[in-house]
Amino acid sequence: MKLDIPTLELAARDARGLAMDAIAKCKSGHLGLPLGAAEVGAVLYGHSLSFNPDDPHWLNRDRFILSAGHGSMFLYGWLHLSGYALSLDDIKNFRQLHSRTPGHPEFRETPGVEATTGPLGQGVSNAVGYAVSAKMCEARFNTAKHVIFDHHVIVLAGDGCLQEGVAQEASALAAHLGLDNLILIYDANNVTLDAMAPVSQSEDTAARYLAYGWDVQEIDGHNLLEIAGAIEKAKAATSGKPQMVIAKTLIGKGIPEVSGTNKAHGEAGVKYVQEAKKALGLPDEAFFVSPETRAYFEARKAESKTAYGVWQKAFRAWSEDNKELARELSDALSGKVPDLLKVIPPFDPASNIATRKAGSEVLQPIAQAMPLVVGGSADLFGSTLNYIKDGGDFQRANYAGRNLHFGIREHAMCGLLNGLAYDGIFRPSGATFLVFSDYGRPAIRLAALSKLPVIYIFTHDSIGVGEDGPTHEPVETVAALRTIPGLDVIRPADPEETAGAFAAAFEKTDGPTMLVLSRQNVPTLNEIPVAARREGACLGGYVVRKETAPLELILLASGSELQHALKAADELGAGTRVVSMPCFERFERQSPEYREAVLPTGCRKRVSIEAGISDPWFRYVGLDGRSVGVNRFGVSAPGNIAMQELGITSSHLVEVAKGL
Numbered sequence: 001m002k003l004d005i006p007t008l009e010l011a012a013r014d015a016r017g018l019a020m021d022a023i024a025k026c027k028s029g030h031l032g033l034p035l036g037a038a039e040v041g042a043v044l045y046g047h048s049l050s051f052n053p054d055d056p057h058w059l060n061r062d063r064f065i066l067s068a069g070h071g072s073m074f075l076y077g078w079l080h081l082s083g084y085a086l087s088l089d090d091i092k093n094f095r096q097l098h099s100r101t102p103g104h105p106e107f108r109e110t111p112g113v114e115a116t117t118g119p120l121g122q123g124v125s126n127a128v129g130y131a132v133s134a135k136m137c138e139a140r141f142n143t144a145k146h147v148i149f150d151h152h153v154i155v156l157a158g159d160g161c162l163q164e165g166v167a168q169e170a171s172a173l174a175a176h177l178g179l180d181n182l183i184l185i186y187d188a189n190n191v192t193l194d195a196m197a198p199v200s201q202s203e204d205t206a207a208r209y210l211a212y213g214w215d216v217q218e219i220d221g222h223n224l225l226e227i228a229g230a231i232e233k234a235k236a237a238t239s240g241k242p243q244m245v246i247a248k249t250l251i252g253k254g255i256p257e258v259s260g261t262n263k264a265h266g267e268a269g270v271k272y273v274q275e276a277k278k279a280l281g282l283p284d285e286a287f288f289v290s291p292e293t294r295a296y297f298e299a300r301k302a303e304s305k306t307a308y309g310v311w312q313k314a315f316r317a318w319s320e321d322n323k324e325l326a327r328e329l330s331d332a333l334s335g336k337v338p339d340l341l342k343v344i345p346p347f348d349p350a351s352n353i354a355t356r357k358a359g360s361e362v363l364q365p366i367a368q369a370m371p372l373v374v375g376g377s378a379d380l381f382g383s384t385l386n387y388i389k390d391g392g393d394f395q396r397a398n399y400a401g402r403n404l405h406f407g408i409r410e411h412a413m414c415g416l417l418n419g420l421a422y423d424g425i426f427r428p429s430g431a432t433f434l435v436f437s438d439y440g441r442p443a444i445r446l447a448a449l450s451k452l453p454v455i456y457i458f459t460h461d462s463i464g465v466g467e468d469g470p471t472h473e474p475v476e477t478v479a480a481l482r483t484i485p486g487l488d489v490i491r492p493a494d495p496e497e498t499a500g501a502f503a504a505a506f507e508k509t510d511g512p513t514m515l516v517l518s519r520q521n522v523p524t525l526n527e528i529p530v531a532a533r534r535e536g537a538c539l540g541g542y543v544v545r546k547e548t549a550p551l552e553l554i555l556l557a558s559g560s561e562l563q564h565a566l567k568a569a570d571e572l573g574a575g576t577r578v579v580s581m582p583c584f585e586r587f588e589r590q591s592p593e594y595r596e597a598v599l600p601t602g603c604r605k606r607v608s609i610e611a612g613i614s615d616p617w618f619r620y621v622g623l624d625g626r627s628v629g630v631n632r633f634g635v636s637a638p639g640n641i642a643m644q645e646l647g648i649t650s651s652h653l654v655e656v657a658k659g660l
Contacts, residue, residue: 001047001299008039024267028267029103031264033189036249042224053301063423067156069119076094086111104117123155129420141325146318180238180239180241184214185245187221196261215243217230218248230245328371359385421447421452433460433472444456463642463643469634478612491517502515554605625660628652632646
């Protein structure tokens with residue numbers, strides 16, 4: 001639509017009123033950004049963004065991510081005004097139980113919300129992931145005859161977002177990759193929560209982003225003409241660089257008592273709302289929206305649907321001309337996954353390889369069967385071994401590449417993987433050493449919260465790392481990851497369990513999976529049938545050796561320690577059962593009958609063994625059982641020596657079991 005300055009100024013006023021009323025009603029929330037960036041929202045949703053409120057998941061919509069998620073009423077207000085399925089009652093129920101307007105934007109909870117944001121900086125990394133997905137889509141699906149992907153990714157971030165390291169990691173990578181479809185609008189209001197921004201920052205943000213390799217514009221964030229012109233220029237840029245728009249704004253604009261100060265960051269301005277609304281020309285009526293604003297956005301919605309219809313016609317023609325690509329895209333969007341265990345060939349029974357190596361071999365047929373699987377590593381492909389052969393590298397000269405080089409940026413990697421997963425077209429995976437999972441943990445947590453099917457291929461899983469010593473031996477890490485709700489942590493024992501673990505990970509579409517793989521070689525456990533090991537990994541826990549006399553003792557193990565449990569059982573007698581527990585989370589999802597069959601409650605003599613913190617195992621060994629683990633930091637020595645020194649051996653397991 002033509003830029004209608006008077007009406008959009010009125011819409012900005014109405015959006016401010018909605019934010020004031022919603023935050024005042026619940027006496028909680030952040031007034032600063034919704035008021036300070038109201039003109040930015042008016043231009044985005046009233047003029048510059050390409051979207052269709054009736055189809056929030058339209059493939060070629062512009063993606064808008066509010067990285068500064070504390071300002072959620074900014075997003076909710078504009079989604080409501082734009083005609084998304086977010087009613088005025090939803091706005092009135094801001095931050096209330098089971099409302100569609102939670103305190104911070106949540107993916108799947110609110111139509112038009114593209115990412116779960118709030119932890120500062122995460123949205124910036126998510127936007128980079130979205131931009132990578134868009135470039136991959138353009139390279140894979142566009143043809144000389146039909147362009148069906150040409151959208152932009154716009155992210156709104158504040159000082160807090162740009163202070164966070166994850167945003168800087170992601171910004172540097174975006175420039176390196178030449179993501180010119182990415183626009184970062186920096187709401188530069190010079191304020192953080194505790195104080196004015198100069199108390200904690202003095203850098204030249206424009207210079208920093210120019211140095212990264214971005215194009216940068218600086219504008220008055222309250223001037224509608226400047227905002228629209230900057231976004232238009234950013235969308236039309238031909239420099240091959242991501243675009244930053246620094247919008248100078250007044251935080252809390254509209255409430256003079258707090259505007260321009262850190263007090264505007266929260267709800268301190270609530271007590272001045274009635275006077276502020278009156279000064280803005282708003283009536284006493286709460287949650288008022290002018291007829292002019294309503295009429296404008298109804299016309300805007302109609303115009304958007306017309307453009308959407310033109311695209312749909314082009315998409316149908318593309319689908320007819322490119323049936324295989326259309327099927328591929330449809331399968332991805334529907335979450336269709338082939339029977340992966342059928343495409344993974346069995347391993348040589350004589351193989352004696354690390355599960356990271358087994359994972360490398362398993363990944364290749366999966367990548368062939370699922371052409372939209374993509375992966376990457378934080379500068380460790382040579383160690384994590386998750387490179388997709390013949391997949392090519394994703395670089396500015398080859399956006400069709402399936403392998404992403406993240407550099408030493410674990411946090412950005414995990415946040416970017418989330419952006420790819422939010423977009424819902426490619427199946428992303430990423431790799432590093434397990435001990436570095438804490439660098440990406442905030443993004444891993446958000447993947448679980450948002451039920452994103454991200455796969456983490458994290459290797460060097462225990463004190464078996466050996467010579468690198470305690471700084472690189474993740475003794476506490478598996479236990480910590482198991483505490484994240486919705487994250488499957490799978491630690492396979494041998495190559496065939498690894499095959500089952502990878503299949504389980506790629507077949508799961510409602511949440512993330514952490515594949516925890518060994519650096520050191522492990523024996524192939526041939527006494528257990530191949531199908532049992534693969535299926536057992538998918539089930540999360542299973543009996544690998546059944547007792548041949550009345551059940552007296554259960555030994556439990558995961559990963560490389562299963563071999564020790566089997567060896568210990570040879571000495572402990574015919575009444576000993578051995579259970580492999582590669583994934584607690586998957587095991588807990590099995591029926592009570594299955595879990596009882598694997599771990600009969602009548603047998604209270606139980607011992608677990610795992611080369612890590614033992615606390616999680618007491619769920620299964622109980623107060624009468626014991627857990628052989630590593631409840632201290634590791635040592636620097638060859639891996640096998642480290643295991644012996646810290647008691648991760650079959651002989652120690654036998655000793656503990658006999659002492660019950």
